Amino acid sequence: MSNALPLKHPDTSSPALMTRRAWWLVFANLVIPGIGPLLAGNRRFGRAALRVWLGAIVTLIVVLVLALVLRAPLLFVLTTVWGLGIVKWLLLAYGLWMLVTMIETVRQARLVKVDAAARGLVLLVAVLLGALPVFGGVFAWAQVGQVQSAVQTLFGGKKAGLTLPSDGRINIMVLGADRGEDREGSRPDSISVMSFDMWSGQLVTIGLPRLLHGFGFVDGPMRDMYGDDYSDCNVDVCYLNSVYTEVEVYDYDMYQDAEDHGSERGIEATRDAVEWITGLDIHYYVLVDMAGFATLIDAMGGVEVDVQERVGLGINDDGTNPDWQPPSVYIEPGKQVLNGEMALWYARxxxxxxxxxxxxxxxQLQDAVIAQLPGKMASRSSQIMQAVDDVVQTDIPQGAAGLIADLALKSRGRDDNSRVALAPPLVDPEAEQIDYDVARSAIRDALDGKPQPEDTPAE
Structure with a gap:
């Protein structure tokens, strides 16, 4: 090596040779951190640096393999504060370590022996190349730190914990509500349940109209108050979406531990009603503030929705506004990528x-966002997590969020996904009495994979 490529034992009396050697060492170390000092003669340092580099390569390969064949454990780690903390500090430490290897490379290059005209340029290039990984590490540290902070704020309360699946399924109640300052309390405008098979990811989405009435509650304080008939309630109408409002507005002394578990009394009361209606255990909830939904969708870079019918951006003429005009802008049928403003119009x-x-x-919009969100996290995690904190509230604990994200990814494009709508023709929410046994039977058939008369694919 010393005769053919004089890197370790160079002729220090030749400035031209020492200049070429310096360039060789700097760029070799850029490609493989640690190879510069090793070739220059500092074997102990070079071997240690190469071990770090090989360790980083092995770690990256393991992560890629997990992402392809065993995604759930990886997502579990990446949705915990401690897991993200490890990632954050490792990225910063690796960037600093690459700078250290470049500094040692420059020291071994013996710049005093390099041609005087090239000496400053070699040093400048080495400093820039050594600083780039540090800037990258600091940037990555800050980005992961934002995600870590959002995960700590968003997922679960201080006493929230993992919940075991029921009959091999995880069931999540999804509430969509406007929490504007002009509203007393909040009535969820949309209520649904997303039921995932724990092994396959098969998804059954159950839509519950807010107009459902005459239902009961599973064991709990609301059952003690109303039993199996939520009819003579303390608000103007006794609908499913009235449960939340009644409990919150009247400040009932119930579900006192809800806040500690990352929930609210109104949400827990609604959960008890939804469990009674569907016959399912609701393991977690997700509440989406529709008023801030546009921010989240813009952070995702848009959401793809299969628009079934032309939707006008406007309201009907109720005769109260003399200046009313029909919409001039429409969302056309077909698969559309909607930005935040258009998505909000689509929902409202x-x-x-x-x-x-x-x-x-x-x-449909909520399902699309939940299904597409995990895939968008890889490239837009910082923007998404900043928006999610303001738009989404949930009792899903850290770690479990990753497992559910994996189920959402598995569910994408499955032919056996289905939807059950507790609406005509299955049930009539406006009927004097609703046959909830029929609804539960249809839900059970869907979970068992039996075809439904009006079965439509879940988005």
């Missing part, structure tokens, strides 16, 4: 649309 538009149509679009 009342123009030539029934209440059921609007609730269906809201559930």
């Amino acid at each position: 538009s009342r123009y030539e649309s029934t209440d059921y149509d609007r609730m269906q679009r809201q559930r």
Whole structure:
């Protein structure tokens, strides 16, 4: 080596040779951190640096393999504060270590022996190349830190914990509500349940119209108050979405531990009703503030929705506004990537649309966001996590969020995904009495993979 490529034992009397050697060492170390000092003669340092580099390569390969064949454990780690903390500090430490290897490379290059005209340029290039990984490490440290902070704020309360699946499924209640300052309390405009098979990811989405009435509650304080008939309630109408409002507005002394578990009393009361209606255990909830939904969708870079019917951006003419005009902008049928503003209109538009149509679009949009969110996290995690904290509330604990994200990814594109809507023709929410046994039977058939008369694929 010393005769053919004089890197370790160079002729220090030749400035030209020492200049070429310096360039060789700097760029070799850029490609393989640690190879510069090793070739220059500092074997102990060079071997240690190469071990770090090989360790980083092995770690990257393991992560890629996990992402392809065993994604759940990886996502579990990446949705915990401690897991993200390890990632954050490792990225910063690796960037600093690469700088250290470049500094040692420059020291071994013996710049005093390099041609005087090239000496400053070699040093400048080495400093820039050594500083780039540090800047990258600091940037990555800050980005992961933002995600870590959002994970700590968003997922679960201080007493929240993992919940075991029921019959091999995880069931998540999804609520969509406007929490504007002009509203007393909050009535969820859309209520649905996403039921995932723990092994395959097969998804059954159950839509519950807010107009459901005459239902009961599973064991708990609301059952003690109303039993199996939520009819003579303390608010103006006794609908499913009234449960939340009643409990919160009247400040009932119940579900006192809800906040400690990352929930609210109104949400827990709604959960008890949804469990009674569907016959399912609700393991977690997700509440989406529709008022801030546009921010989240813009952070995702848009959301893809299969628009079934033309939707006008406007409201119906109720005769109270003399300046009313029909919409001039429409969302056309077909697969569309909607930005935040258009998605919000898609969920809220009342123009030539029934209440059921609007609730269906809201559930479709929520399902699409939840299904597409995990895939967008890889490239837009910082923007998404900043928006999620303001838009989403959940009792899903750290770690479990990763497992559920894996199920959401598994569910994408499955032919056996299905939707059960507790609406006509299955049940009539406006009937004097609703046959909830029929609803539970249809839900059980869907979970068992039996075809439904009006079965449609879940988005």
